[in-house]
Amino acid sequence: MSASTIKAPPIGARRKPGELGDKIFQWMCVGAGGFVLILLGAIIVTLFLGGLPAFERFGAEFIWGTIWDPVEGQEEFGAGVAILGTITSSVLAIIFAVPVAFGIAFFLTELSPPWLKRPIGTAIELLAAVPSIIYGMWGLFVVVPFVQMHIQFAFGEQLAAIPLVGFLFQSTNFAGTSLFSAAIVLAIMILPFIAATMRDVFDQVPPVYKESAYGLGATRWEVMTGVVIPYTRISVVGGIMLGLGRALGETMAVTFVIGNANRIATSLFDSTTTIASVIAMEFPESLTGSLQQSALFAIGFLLFVISFLVLALSRYLLRPRLK
Amino acid sequence: MSTTTATIMASRNIEQQRSLGRRRKLVDKLVMYFCLTATVVGLFFLLSIMGTLLWRGLVALDLIVLTQEFQPTRYGDDSLPKGGLIHAIVGSLIQTSIATAIGTPIGLLVGTYLSEYAGKSKFGYAVRFISDILLSAPSVLIGLFIYQLVVLPQGGFSGFAGALALAIIVIPVVVRTTEDMLQLIPNTLREAVVALGAPKWKMITLVAWRAAISGIMTGILLAFARIMGETAPLLLTSFGNNILSTDLSRAMASLPVSIYQQANSGFPDLIDIAWSGALLVTLGVLFINIIARVALRKRA
Numbered sequence: 245m246s247a248s249t250i251k252a253p254p255i256g257a258r259r260k261p262g263e264l265g266d267k268i269f270q271w272m273c274v275g276a277g278g279f280v281l282i283l284l285g286a287i288i289v290t291l292f293l294g295g296l297p298a299f300e301r302f303g304a305e306f307i308w309g310t311i312w313d314p315v316e317g318q319e320e321f322g323a324g325v326a327i328l329g330t331i332t333s334s335v336l337a338i339i340f341a342v343p344v345a346f347g348i349a350f351f352l353t354e355l356s357p358p359w360l361k362r363p364i365g366t367a368i369e370l371l372a373a374v375p376s377i378i379y380g381m382w383g384l385f386v387v388v389p390f391v392q393m394h395i396q397f398a399f400g401e402q403l404a405a406i407p408l409v410g411f412l413f414q415s416t417n418f419a420g421t422s423l424f425s426a427a428i429v430l431a432i433m434i435l436p437f438i439a440a441t442m443r444d445v446f447d448q449v450p451p452v453y454k455e456s457a458y459g460l461g462a463t464r465w466e467v468m469t470g471v472v473i474p475y476t477r478i479s480v481v482g483g484i485m486l487g488l489g490r491a492l493g494e495t496m497a498v499t500f501v502i503g504n505a506n507r508i509a510t511s512l513f514d515s516t517t518t519i520a521s522v523i524a525m526e527f528p529e530s531l532t533g534s535l536q537q538s539a540l541f542a543i544g545f546l547l548f549v550i551s552f553l554v555l556a557l558s559r560y561l562l563r564p565r566l567k
Numbered sequence: 568m569s570t571t572t573a574t575i576m577a578s579r580n581i582e583q584q585r586s587l588g589r590r591r592k593l594v595d596k597l598v599m600y601f602c603l604t605a606t607v608v609g610l611f612f613l614l615s616i617m618g619t620l621l622w623r624g625l626v627a628l629d630l631i632v633l634t635q636e637f638q639p640t641r642y643g644d645d646s647l648p649k650g651g652l653i654h655a656i657v658g659s660l661i662q663t664s665i666a667t668a669i670g671t672p673i674g675l676l677v678g679t680y681l682s683e684y685a686g687k688s689k690f691g692y693a694v695r696f697i698s699d700i701l702l703s704a705p706s707v708l709i710g711l712f713i714y715q716l717v718v719l720p721q722g723g724f725s726g727f728a729g730a731l732a733l734a735i736i737v738i739p740v741v742v743r744t745t746e747d748m749l750q751l752i753p754n755t756l757r758e759a760v761v762a763l764g765a766p767k768w769k770m771i772t773l774v775a776w777r778a779a780i781s782g783i784m785t786g787i788l789l790a791f792a793r794i795m796g797e798t799a800p801l802l803l804t805s806f807g808n809n810i811l812s813t814d815l816s817r818a819m820a821s822l823p824v825s826i827y828q829q830a831n832s833g834f835p836d837l838i839d840i841a842w843s844g845a846l847l848v849t850l851g852v853l854f855i856n857i858i859a860r861v862a863l864r865k866r867a
Contacts, residue, residue, distance in 0.1 A: 262766025269768035273684055276676035277694040280742070283735065284697045287704075287712045294715050347605025355602060364606060366860060371613050373856040375796020377823045378849050381830050381841070382616050385623070432612050439609070463595035486703065493705025495799040496827065520707045524799050527711070528806060532719065544711045551705055559699050 288548060295542025297535060306542060312506040314526070314536040321539035323546055325506050329516040330547065332509070333423055333498065334491035337430035342484055345435050349442035354464055365443070372436035380500030383429040384421075388501055391428070392420030396513050415513035421503035424512040429497050434487035441483030441562070445476040482561030489555040493547065495520035519547040617849075624846025627839035637809035637825070640834035649836070652844050654811040655825035658726065659795065661813060662805060662821055665730035667791050670737025674790070675783065677738065678745025683771055695746075702739040709735050710800030718804060726812075726819030729805025733794040740793055744786025748779040785859045792855040796848050798823035822848050 298321060299306060309322020348368060352361055396418065403413040415422070449472050457467045473480070503515025504525055523540050530537040635651030677698060685691025713732040718724055752775055760770040776783065801807075807824040808817070822844050829841035 262769060265768045266766045269771070270684060273676050273680035274690075276673050277680045277685070277690065279673060280677055280694055280698050280701065280738065283738075284701060286716075287708065290712050290715045291708065294711065344605045344608055347602040348609050350598075351602040351606045355599060356606075364610070366857075367613055368609055369860070370853055370856060371609065371616075373792065373852055374613075374616060375798070375823065375848060375852060377796060377798045377826055378616065378620070378845050381826070381845050382619055384830070386615065386619055435609060435612075463591050465595040465598045466591065468598075489703050493703075493707070495705065495707040496823075500830075520705055520799070523707050523711065524802055527714075527803050541711060541715070544708050547705060548708050551703075552700060555700050555703050556696075559696060 288545075291541055291545040291548055293541075295538055295545045297538040298542040301535065306539075307546065310506075310508065312522075312539075314530070319535045321535070321542075323519070323539075323543045325508055326517050326519045326522050326543055327546065327550075328508060329423070329502070330492055330518040330520070330550070332516075333426045333430060333502065333518055334488055336423070336427035336512075337434060337491045338484060338488055340427060340431035341435045341438055341487060344431075345438035345442055345487075348435075348439040349446055350468060352439075352443045353446040354468070365440075368436045368439055371432070372440070376433065376494060376496045379429055379433050379497035383425060383497055383501040387428055388420040388425050391422065391425045391513075392418065395424070396420070396422075400513060411510060412512050415511035417503070417511075417514050419503060419515065421501055421515055422513045423502065423509045423516050426498050426502040426518075427512075429501055430491045430494055433494060433497060434490050437490055438483050438487040441486060442476075442480055445479040445483070446472055449475050478561050482558050485554055485558035485561065489551050489558055492551045492554060493520055495524050499524050519543045523547075620842070620846045620849055623839070623842040626842065627836075628843040628846060632840060632843050636811050637820075640832070641836050642834070643836070650840060652822065652825060652840065652847070654808065655820040655822045655844065656847070657811060657813070658805070658808065658820035659822040661815070662726055662730045662733060662801070662819065663791060663794050665727075665815075666733030666737055666794055667787065669730065670734035670790065671741055671787055673734075674738040674741025674786075675745055678742045678783075679749065679771060679776075681742065681746045682749035683767075683775070698739045698742045701735070702743060705799075706732075706736060706797055707799035707803070710803035713800070714803045721816070724804060724806035724818040726805050726815040726817065729801045729819060729821065730815070732800040732804045733797060736794050736797060736800070737790040740790035741783075741786050744789065745779070745783050748782030748786070749775055751782070752778050781862055781865075785862050788855050788859045792852045792859070795852050795855075796823055798827055802827070 302309060302321060306321065306323055307327070308324045309320075310324040311320045311322050312325065313320045348364075352365055356364065396415070400413045400415065404410045406413075453471050453475065454467050457471045462470060498518050499521035502517060502521060504517050504521055505515040506517055506522075507515065509516035523544055526536065527540050530540060631649050632651045633656070634653050635649070636654045637652075638648050638650030641647040641649065677694065681691060681695055681698075685694065709732050713728050713735075717728040717731055721728065756774065756778065757770060760774045761767065765773075801821050801824050805821060805824070806818040807828060808820040810820075812819060826841045826844045826848070829837040829844070832838065
């Protein structure tokens with residue numbers, strides 16, 4: 245009856261303005277983060293489930309089996325050749341790319357006059373932006389004929405005479421599409437990633453360290469080997485692993501130039517194949533639900549495992565330096 | 568006697584040091600020449616690619632290529648109609664636009680989470696790690712994933728599936744630039760906004776995002792440029808088509824896939840058209856990249 249029935253709300257219970265909005269927004273952000281984790285998980289699970297029939301049929305032998313026969317009725321699949329081709333082409337690409345990338349990074353951090361740094365840095369970054377299909381076409385119409393005409397004959401015959409390693413250069417495949425061509429194209433593709441990472445980590449060496457070495461009379465090369473490389477060693481390896489991870493999964497460029505033959509390459513100039521290019525070549529033509537399709541999922545799963553391990557290692561090594 | 572030996576020793580020492588110094592300088596010089604050569608080699612490849620593209624791309628590039636659909640090869644007979652790439656250009660624009668529209672909001676939220684909420688939490692570390700992995704993951708596997716998830720249940724290749732595959736590639740690129748750009752915003756700005764009594768979500772959307780907008784737009788542009796040239800995932804999802812079509816539920820053409828198919832056809836006239844397409848894609852990608860990088864430099 246009295247006025248005392250109207251009560252002011254207790255002080256602590258008043259809602260702050262925007263509290264609900266804050267909660268919703270935060271959950272949207274966290275949810276999006278969770279989505280990324282689920283996405284990666286879903287990719288792994290999907291690839292594995294897609295490949296399960298092939299894994300069940302061939303067992304562990306699938307990983308090193310070298311027969312790839314999609315003919316109906318006698319289907320037999322083994323990933324050995326593709327896995328070997330993927331790894332050899334990527335490792336060769338690293339061997340070609342690392343010295344050049346190191347040279348570029350050293351040039352950009354220590355030698356180049358300041359006005360030249362930006363244009364060259366941008367040019368190298370643009371090399372990374374060129375789509376892989378363009379590298380493929382350029383590789384097929386420029387690199388492959390060049391290797392075929394000028395490298396395979398000129399060097400191949402000379403080098404084949406070397407004892408023990410001569411077989412690496414002796415090939416009966418003269419099409420020019422080869423492991424060597426693929427490695428060259430891959431090396432150019434990953435060059436900008438490795439060079440950019442190296443440049444960034446070299447730039448992070450505190451100038452005082454370098455100045456003290458210069459003060460003691462060291463040359464630029466001695467500063468590099470004595471100060472910069474020891475200081476950045478882990479990150480440099482991380483950058484190389486990043487390049488390796490990219491090379492392992494590269495598809496279109498390799499498909500154009502490697503020859504796509506399910507044979508183990510005993511020579512640099514032999515045709516072979518990689519996991520990614522087998523998938524790109526055969527998947528669009530495979531029958532839905534066939535054993536071939538399952539085998540393609542299975543090697544996709546293996547590629548995912550390999551490149552995940554390499555990329556994870558790379559990120560782990562790069563983490564402390566490049567946030 | 569003893570003084571003379573000392574002088575001889577000293578002069579020998581100087582001689583040795585001089586030759587050591589010469590060797591050190593020589594090594595230094597050789598390394599410098601090597602670095603210079605490496606840089607020239609890198610630039611040479613870029614020039615070679617651009618030169619080849621211009622030289623071979625301009626041969627067949629004309630209005631017909633830009634306005635007509637695919638035509639089967641003419642086998643050298645110039646009286647037959649010449650084909651073009653308009654179906655692929657339209658298909659590419661549709662798929663990349665939808666992919667950017669789907670991928671950008673997700674990437675933006677993830678980047679915001681990493682910059683504003685994650686701190687040093689384990690979950691935040693995991694999200695950052697996984698989105699870094701996605702950034703470099705083989706794109707052909709994303710094609711396989713969408714094939715199993717969308718193409719199979721739907722019963723056929725579709726432009727929509729292609730757009731979804733590309734959207735997955737957009738996400739990590741946008742995440743990376745959003746996080747980096749938000750980190751550049753000074754904390755005092757955030758504190759000032761919160762001190763005025765604004766809720767955090769308003770602080771982020773109205774102040775932080777707005778302050779970082781040009782950087783975030785750059786990230787979206789870079790993501791768009793990145794998916795413009797993607798081929799492998801589209802081969803398994805939207806597959807390609809030879810006619811002008813805007814039906815997202817059916818197979819849809821795209822420039823990279825058309826380039827791939829025509830370049831591998833073995834017919835000179837189709838290969839010429841493929842080179843024109845390659846020139847278009849590359850010029851588009853590089854143009855967007857240069858714009859984005861110039862905008863980014865201005866910020867940093």
